[in-house]
Amino acid sequence: MKKYIPILKRTKLFAGVAEDEIDAMLSCLDARLHEYKKGEYVLREGEHLNHITVLVSGELHIQRDDYWGNRAIVNRIAVGEMFGEAYIAPESGALLNDVVAVEDSAVIFFDVRRIITVCSSACRFHSMVVQNLFFAISQKNKTLVQKLGHISKRTTREKLISYLSEEAKRQNSASFTIPFNRQQLADFLSVDRSAMSNELCKMRDEGLLEFEKNQFKLL
């Protein structure tokens, strides 16, 4: 687990905490490392979670499949990001979604109660972590609202424009790479892949954008 301390240092959760302090906090927070192969489930819908988790290697999707096999990708977790923040409250109930490794991944689990209950003075940076967690959850909240903004658009084209222009803004460039292939993007935006592919090509023919694989450019 110690090899991931430099990664933890760069996460929102441990922002401003020195590496040796993180090292000291690992046991205080009862940190546990788990590893997953590509395609493995980290957590399944219906399970109960009493941990805050941080992805330290690989990539995860928060997703849900319905009876008919339609997949909805609720969120994508990149290295350094957290998940499980929606289940901090004691009465928060079972997981609503599956969490799946889309690459070989490593996840560190932290005991929720140990985080939010500030411990003895041994952890001098604990209160900073609590505040970081505040900000991180708050920001995740905002991310979800943004995603709602995308998929509440009525047409596939509008959803694409909404999503792509936010990515351009976020990456601060008209040229950018998206972290999804076509099927994943379709699942993320809740549309049919072929219809979306069709629409993307129409938009390209109309001169709105260019793309090749995951590389997009808005014009």
Place this chain on the structure above:
Amino acid sequence: MKKYIPILKRTKLFAGVAEDEIDAMLSCLDARLHEYKKGEYVLREGEHLNHITVLVSGELHIQRDDYWGNRAIVNRIAVGEMFGEAYIAPESGALLNDVVAVEDSAVIFFDVRRIITVCSSACRFHSMVVQNLFFAISQKNKTLVQKLGHISKRTTREKLISYLSEEAKRQNSASFTIPFNRQQLADFLSVDRSAMSNELCKMRDEGLLEFEKNQFKLL
């Protein structure tokens, strides 16, 4: 403002805090009361917010209108609920949505920094409020994921079933009242009102449910 203390006592934010303690905390948290008439904007997209707010009277919608006049209702705030938790972080940027009073409403604003920075021992219950805020944000997060689950369904019928069965579950009865009229429900689920109305009637004719105004019964 004092007349709303009994209401505050019943909110998630002040759960477990006695009324006289809340009274004492109001000034500590720099609480300010604002009132709005039905239809007035509490906040507008693009503004900056440095407060956590609690609705103590009336009803609010978090919504957004696009260029073509399509309205998306992101969330509904009932008495005792908070909003603005997505903008706690210092770098969280401008509001993504409008906040509108759909009834005559009263809102109390609390200074964010004063909440998350635990003050002197005068506020003995401050740390409890911090923990309450944690749980409340976390739960809001979960609510947003649930809403994503509804509108990521492909057809109007599936969206309706998803929403209505959750309401039934939440209200713990096959008969329940929803807090939206038809237009608002359509805006909430991101579908066309007339198409939705049509679909509801088809479902009724097929014996899936009964309804009258806002009163629904799943069969």
Place this chain on the structure above:
DNA sequence: CTCTTTCTGTTGTAAATACAACCGACTTAT
């Protein structure tokens, strides 16, 4: 009470989407 406004359901048409099936390019495994 009457007039106006709002709400809900209905219908027809045009547009958009889902679905299935297929193809070619490319990658990976054996």
Place this chain on the structure above:
DNA sequence: ATAAGTCGGTTGTATTTACAACAGAAAGAG
């Protein structure tokens, strides 16, 4: 090298949805 699998684009059709327009019922104003 060959075969199998993955990925993205294309097409046609059936289904679904949006949109506009209208009508009756209910609610609210004067």
